[in-house]
Amino acid sequence: MSYKGTVKNGVVILPPEAKLQEGATVEVIAEGPEPGQDPFVAAARRVKKARRHWPEDYRQNLDHYLYGARKTS
Numbered sequence: 001m002s003y004k005g006t007v008k009n010g011v012v013i014l015p016p017e018a019k020l021q022e023g024a025t026v027e028v029i030a031e032g033p034e035p036g037q038d039p040f041v042a043a044a045r046r047v048k049k050a051r052r053h054w055p056e057d058y059r060q061n062l063d064h065y066l067y068g069a070r071k072t073s
């Protein structure tokens with residue numbers, strides 16, 4: 001038998017038709033992304049590439065390379 005429940009304030013709330021004996025051992029398997037895992041960030045990491053043709057200081061001077069602003073270092 002299996003039931004689907006919802007977590008509220010750290011407690012699993014089961015539907016009213018779930019009749020379990022007091023002290024019964026249960027297994028909880030969470031569905032969906034892991035806590036702290038953002039699906040967008042995970043997808044971005046999968047397509048991330050090294051940018052070897054970019055200058056070494058592009059992070060500090062991005063405005064310089066995009067818009068011609070003065071370099072910061």
